[in-house]
Amino acid sequence: MRVFLASLLTILCLALLAMHIEPLRAQGAVFLGPQRPLDTTIKRGEYLARVGDCVACHTKHGGQQFAGGLPIPTPFGTLYSSNITPDPDYGIGNWSADDFYQMLHTGKSRDGTLLYPAMPFPAYTKITRVDSDAIFAYLGSLKPIHESNRENELRFPYSNRSLLIGWRLLYFRQGQFKPDPAHDAEWNRGAYLVEGLGHCATCHTAINALGGSSEDKAFAGGLIPMQNWYAPSLTLNREAGLGEWSLKDISDLLRAGASMRGAVYGPMAAVVHNSLQYLTDADIRAMAVYLKTLPEKNEAPPTAAESGAYQISARALAHGSALYTAQCASCHEGNGRGMPPAYPPLAQNPSIQMESAVNPIRMVLNGGYPPQTAGNPRPYGMPPFAQVMSDQDIADVVSYIRVSWGNHGKPVTVEEVNTLRVAPLLDSSCSMGVARGQRFPMRKPAVA
Amino acid sequence: MRIRPRRWLLCVLALMIADAAHAQGTAPDTMAARVQGCSTCHGKSGEGTPDQYFPRIAGKPAGYLFNQLRNFRDGQRSYPPMNYLLAYLHDDYLDEMAGFFAAQRIPFHAPEPGKLPPAQLQAGEQLVTRGDPARGIPPCEACHGPQLTGIEPGIPGLIGLHSRYISAQLEAWRAGTRRANAPDCMRDIAVRLTEAQITQVAAWLASRPAPAVPVPAAKGSWKTPLVCGSQPQ
Structure with missing residues (x-):
């Protein structure tokens, strides 16, 4: 009986201790190790990195995950993605969570270098600090890969990064995601995912000769340069506007890659494969809820096509x-x-x-x-x-x-x-962002 | 109150008709229906097409077909249309596809008439049956079998292929656009072949009629002289 009581007491003590440790850990209490992020934070960061599809650009074919080096062909030359493993020399091993958030938020690297907008910072600027920290914690938990970054091969004058100052003035609006009080939490979650982490507009917005996308054309569709696939408008029901789709069909398309209305191919197949299929039911549904409301925003007048004039x-x-x-x-x-x-x-x-x-x-x-x-x-x-x-x-x-x-x-x-x-058969979704000039050798999309 | 069954019946019928007008068919839940993506180049069941550059894949060893699908997906074997189609499929499904085509038993097309002069065809036959010891080239038969049917799990048959396909593959090994797991025996052999030998061996192989038993031999039916990464010993 004494043994039994002692065991019970011990268990109770341990349970009480555990109850107290958990909140302390959450506050970053030092006695459990120097600010080691919680496993749950790392897990959340892994999930968010999936949503952001970091792997699509930051991993080269057959290369180590997140070690960069993927060539990103653009009309201005070739960019090479960077190593984002925690390697102190070539990766982000010496970065702080502040550095990482500032980079996402401002489009400037730790040393102040202006990033080319192949890094979708015009969307990532909306990522919350909490989410940024979780992604940073996840990346920091990975094995460091000691692999140097490759120099970009951009043609003059695009090789001059100071040109980006002008580009940023024209096309970059630094900011945070502002929930729309007219909509519920689910819609706002969807908006955050679509406009921020998911950076859908990087492809689904027509981008002009300077590789910028104007806000009033947001989600209006455009040709993806170098890949020669057309990213349909998400704001026109006659394209991929989802106003008339059921939430189930939208969710199936985004997560399973196939629905009763159609399936994904080309670059969108890569997005589903690398990113969207891992999203939770709730997040996919939130995206669907938000996407379904987009067409109301920006419906253009019907074109000749809609009048049925073609023969x-x-x-x-x-x-x-x-x-x-x-x-x-x-x-x-x-x-x-x-x-x-x-x-x-x-x-x-x-x-x-x-x-x-x-x-x-x-x-x-x-x-x-x-x-x-x-x-x-x-x-x-x-x-x-x-x-x-x-x-x-x-x-x-x-x-x-x-x-x-x-x-x-x-x-x-x-x-x-x-x-x-003769269009290239790339099996990647990474060649977006900057690579969107219509004055380059590809057909100008009729809609834009 | 009297029930009027006929009105109900009419209602149900009308609904059924309306439904049928909007009904969409359901695709058969079979592998045959799933691999129609392969059909324009390889035929509906992998039996091949008249196009000189595309191979018959029906009845090849499943292990061989799986290796090719995986190598196309991962870029070890380079042919953009195939690399593109397989980019987002996983090993389990590629294995199922390979198994499907391996199980197809489709009669062979008529062989290609030997287009080369008899002396050159004979040189091709010589390579297949005796090799070229001076250049360190083993006979094809030594691995692909006395009937050239291939052997489970990883070595393919060589009958029923177009001569242009065979020579293009040997060239691809030389160029490094087709690679197998190390040790890559076929690469080592292909780089020793002369251009003329490639033409001769491809023409002779393509001219052969289907063997009496046109299926790959069981694993271990003969001992292969080389250790190859694609054929577990």
Whole structure:
């Protein structure tokens, strides 16, 4: 009995002690070690680093995670991402949490160097201090990789960083995320993720010749340079505006990579694979709630496409229709409804009818597998047709798809197909930000 | 109160019809339906196409196919259309795809007529059956088997391939755009072959009819003379 009572007392004491230690740890109490961040903070930081998709740019193909060195082709030359492991010489081992937050918040490195906006600091400026600290704690918990950073290879005059002063004046608004009191907490969480950490606007906003994005065009879509994929507008229902989608379809697309409305391919497949699939139910839903409200903000007047004015020649119609029946209908069905989520619908699919025909042309040229995710563990694939169809064939079949079953897309030309036939097949989502000049050798997106 | 069953029936029928008009089909829950992404180049079941540059993959050893899928995904084997398609698929699924194509038993296409002069075809045959000891080149048969059917798990058959595909692969090994796990036996062999030998061996292999039993031999059916990273000993 005495033994039993003693054990009980010991357990009680330990429990009481534990109850007191936990809050002390949270305050950074020194007796448990010099400001060692809590494991829960590191875990949260890992999650937030996923949301921010740091790995997409800061890891080169086959390289060590976060050791940088990934070439980021831009119209101005090639940038190389930096080592963000805690290596004291080449990484951020000597940085403080303050340094790290200042870098995210101001777009200036620890030594004051202005960062090129391939680092999406115009979005990251909105990251809260608490989140920044957690990401910093996570990065600090990684194995330091002693790998030097590679010099950027930018052409003159872009190699002169002082040009960034002007760029920043024009396009960078330092600030913090300000919750909108007109909306609930869920919407505001979604807004924070989409506009801040998730940096969606880096691709989904048209960027001008100087590589800047103007605020009034936020989320209005644009061509991703060097990759030649079109990041559709999130503010127009006739593109990827999600106003008419159910929350479930939006969430499925973002996290599983496939939904009843369509699937992700190209750079967005990389984003889902590396980042969005790891988000919690609550965060994905919050993003969906926020994205669904975007179209109200900025709906532009309907274009010629929407009035249904486009027609294609009888020859193209006959040829396109024959090709469709032979090559496409077995999966997408004669009526274009597809068999979603495996085979996406083409009828009434906004990404088929966008002003820019870049994505539908590239889908036919290159095919694609959506990313393998927990929500879509065995994806169905679309074959590439570049190897078996001529430019004329592809122009005709894409035109047919863009005007059939109530679709109102502009027919495409042989030249458009020909330009995209040689587009690089990068399997990365990292070549964004600065790389968005429309005066460079790529087609200007019709919508912007 | 009297129930009017016919009105109910009409209602249900109308709903069913309306539903059918909006119904979308469901894709078959099979691997065959999932690998249609491969079909334009490799055929619906991996049987190959008339295109000279794309191989038949039906019936090749699953281990071999898995190695190729993984190497394409990871960039050890460079062909941008394949690298792109596989970028975001994981080992478990690539293994399932490999297993699917390995299990396909599809009749072979007719062999290519030997396009080279007989003396050159004979030189090709010589390389396949005896090798070129002077250059340190073992006969293809020594690893790929007396019937050239390949052997489980990692060595592919060499019959049923286009000559252009075979020569392009040997060139790719020489150029370093196709690599296998070390020791990379095929690289070591390819760099010793002359251009002429590549043409000869590719033409002779492509001219061979399907073997009587066109499936890879069971693991351990013969002892391979080389230690290769792609074929666990």
